[in-house]
Each structure stands twice: as C-alpha cells, then as structure tokens.
Amino acid sequence: MMSVQLTDILHIKYPIIQAPMFLVSNVAMVKEAMNSGIAGCIPALNYRTLDELQNAIRALHEAKVEGGAFGFNLIVNKSNVKYKAQLEVLCHEGCDFIITSLGSPEETINQAHKVGIKVFCDVVDLNYAQKVERLGADAIIAVNNKAGGHRGGMSPESLIKMLVAHCNIPIISAGGVGCKADLDKMLNYGAAGVSVGSPFIASEEANVTEAYKKACVDYGANDIVMTERISGTPCTVINTPYVQKIGTKATWIENLLNKNKSLKKWVKLIRFAIGMNATKNAATKATYKTVWVAGPSIEHTHAILPVKEIVKKLIS
Structure with a gap:
C-alpha cells in the first residue's frame, strides 16, 4: 500500500x-x-x-x-x-x-x-x-x-x-x-x-478580507506565533499588533478555572466561542482585532x- x-x-x-x-x-x-x-x-x-x-x-x-x-x-x-x-x-x-x-x-x-x-x-x-x-x-x-x-x-x-x-x-x-x-x-x-x-x-x-490576504503577503514564517487565546488549544496565528497586545497565553483566571474538573469544559467552550467569533470577524470584515490564522508556509507568499x-x- x-x-x-x-x-x-x-x-x-x-x-x-x-x-x-x-x-x-x-x-x-x-x-x-x-x-x-x-x-x-x-x-x-x-x-x-x-x-x-x-x-x-x-x-x-x-x-x-x-x-x-x-x-x-x-x-x-x-x-x-x-x-x-x-x-x-x-x-x-x-x-x-x-x-x-x-x-x-x-x-x-x-x-x-x-x-x-x-x-x-x-x-x-x-x-x-x-x-x-x-x-x-x-x-x-x-x-x-x-x-x-x-x-x-x-x-x-x-x-x-x-x-x-x-x-x-x-x-x-x-x-x-x-x-x-x-x-x-x-x-x-x-x-x-x-x-x-x-x-x-x-x-x-x-472570501476573506483583502487585509487578511495582504497580511499573508507581508508577514513571513518568523511572524507566526502560537496562541492559547482562540480555542483554548495552541493555534498558530500571525503576530499582529493586536495579538501582541492581548498576549498569547491563557489568563491566570482561565488557568485557575481549567484546574477545576467541573468547570473546565465550560471554560473551554466559552473561550472557543469568543475566539472563533474574533477569528471570524478578522477574516470577514474590517476590525482592529486582527486574529489571522496562518502557518509558516506564508513565507513563500509574495x-x-x-x-x-x-x-x-x-x-x-
């Protein structure tokens, strides 16, 4: 095979x-x-x-x-x-x-x-x-x-x-x-x-914004970072000023709640919903909250x- x-x-x-x-x-x-x-x-x-x-x-x-x-x-x-x-x-x-x-x-x-x-x-x-x-x-x-x-x-x-x-x-x-x-x-x-x-x-x-497309042209492999702020699971995004502002690590309260077995599921669901909404807005309309998902292979996108x-x- x-x-x-x-x-x-x-x-x-x-x-x-x-x-x-x-x-x-x-x-x-x-x-x-x-x-x-x-x-x-x-x-x-x-x-x-x-x-x-x-x-x-x-x-x-x-x-x-x-x-x-x-x-x-x-x-x-x-x-x-x-x-x-x-x-x-x-x-x-x-x-x-x-x-x-x-x-x-x-x-x-x-x-x-x-x-x-x-x-x-x-x-x-x-x-x-x-x-x-x-x-x-x-x-x-x-x-x-x-x-x-x-x-x-x-x-x-x-x-x-x-x-x-x-x-x-x-x-x-x-x-x-x-x-x-x-x-x-x-x-x-x-x-x-x-x-x-x-x-x-x-x-x-x-069908994404020209800004998202242009970011894949202007940024490269060294501009890709891992963030926990989208789905609760590490995800690669372009390191825009907004990503730098909000940070890439889960907050202390999220980390605390994630240790609670009864609350962990709900914390992840809430973080996922918030993160996906931010990602959708960044991909489909003009916003300063630019969370653009991409991988290091954009290095070759010119x-x-x-x-x-x-x-x-x-x-x-």
Whole structure:
C-alpha cells in the first residue's frame, strides 16, 4: 500500500490537497483547484445550514473535471452538534473523500465506505495513526509542527518517516509546504502527497478580507506565533499588533478555572466561542482585532494570486 500515491487514490494529476480552512475554503477555490489538477476540501462547518452544504456539494459535482477531486472536512467529536447530519448529507450527495478531525472517525469510515467515499484522518502521532488504520481509514493526514491552525508537535521529516515505517496505509503530509522544493521534501520523506492550506489564503477566490490576504503577503514564517487565546488549544496565528497586545497565553483566571474538573469544559467552550467569533470577524470584515490564522508556509507568499497560479508555484 505504501507505494500507492495520492494521485492514484483520488485520480488527480498532482499529489496535492487544497486543505480545508475554517472560514476561508469555498466552492470557488475548490473549483479552481480541480481545474488545476489537484483536490480541494472544505470544512462542513463553513456552512450554517444543511441546505447550504447540500448546494455546495451539488455545485462541485457539476464543476468536477477529470484530474480533479473534492471532499469535505468533518469535526467528529461531541462539540460539533451538526456532525451526524452533515455526515448523512455527504453520504447522500456523494464526494470523493472526507477528512476527519478531533475525534473517533469510526462512524464516518463505516458510513462513508458504504457509498464509496474515502476517509482520510488527521493525526499528530503514531498511536492515533495506528488506531485509525485499524478502523479502516484509507489514508492518514500527518499534521506536523509546520501546519497552520491547530498543528502537531513533530517535524515533517520525523512524523512522516515514523508513520511510513509503522503504518500500512498512505501518509499525506500536512504543514510546511509553500513551494515546489517543500513538496519534493515531503515526497522524498515518503509521503504519498501533501495537504496545503496557508498559501491559498491569499488567493483571489478566497472570501476573506483583502487585509487578511495582504497580511499573508507581508508577514513571513518568523511572524507566526502560537496562541492559547482562540480555542483554548495552541493555534498558530500571525503576530499582529493586536495579538501582541492581548498576549498569547491563557489568563491566570482561565488557568485557575481549567484546574477545576467541573468547570473546565465550560471554560473551554466559552473561550472557543469568543475566539472563533474574533477569528471570524478578522477574516470577514474590517476590525482592529486582527486574529489571522496562518502557518509558516506564508513565507513563500509574495502576492495575491488566482488559485491556478498558486498551484503552478507548487508544482513547477
């Protein structure tokens, strides 16, 4: 199985998935990804209603071309109250693949396989990788310490080589790819393909503010910091003056409340709601509260370009 490449799994021209990005990914971006010979993926949570999700799937089916593929990302833990209904819509309407995050993918794998949908699972370590392999995952998304948003703790080289050595399904590397040389590195480490997110934020098709896109052009790898102030879990963001002002560590009262077992869950839910609202506002409208999620691969982003031009930079 390890000789199977992402191009073979998804019948795409190049071994790249345009990664699912909360608030950023959309139908227009994925259409252009498919037209460029790669796969595109959208978080199901980017759609407020099931009807909107259904319409997006149908639009992508109509736009699908040979050499391209599309999928959706599902948050599969209890925090996503829409999960089961979203899974039902995806299985009914159909797509090429589902990427699962933050929970057990067992139900998703079982339901998706019944209708011929492949399932790739986000992992950050060997233990979870072997668990999802036993559950029947079709491939592993290896989230390394160069990923944007909620990242892993291991370097791309260490994580890929470890998973390749101990797993029997393809490894797709997520994080640290901003140019062709980065792509080649991941493939040489043994990855079957890569998942690329941050370079596509500064695309013409992305429905985020010009300020967010321009930040991905103006800032670089050294401007990416980890913050606990969004979801309660460390997350990478651009180190804007506002991020510097509010700090990147949880407050003393949050730390105190997190030690209380009965309150910990509610503290995290409140912090998540506040953080996600701040992130949404920064991505979609003018505000001085600039909390822009991105990874260090924006180092190679030098202009706001069409998706097709970003793909060209990655493959040539």
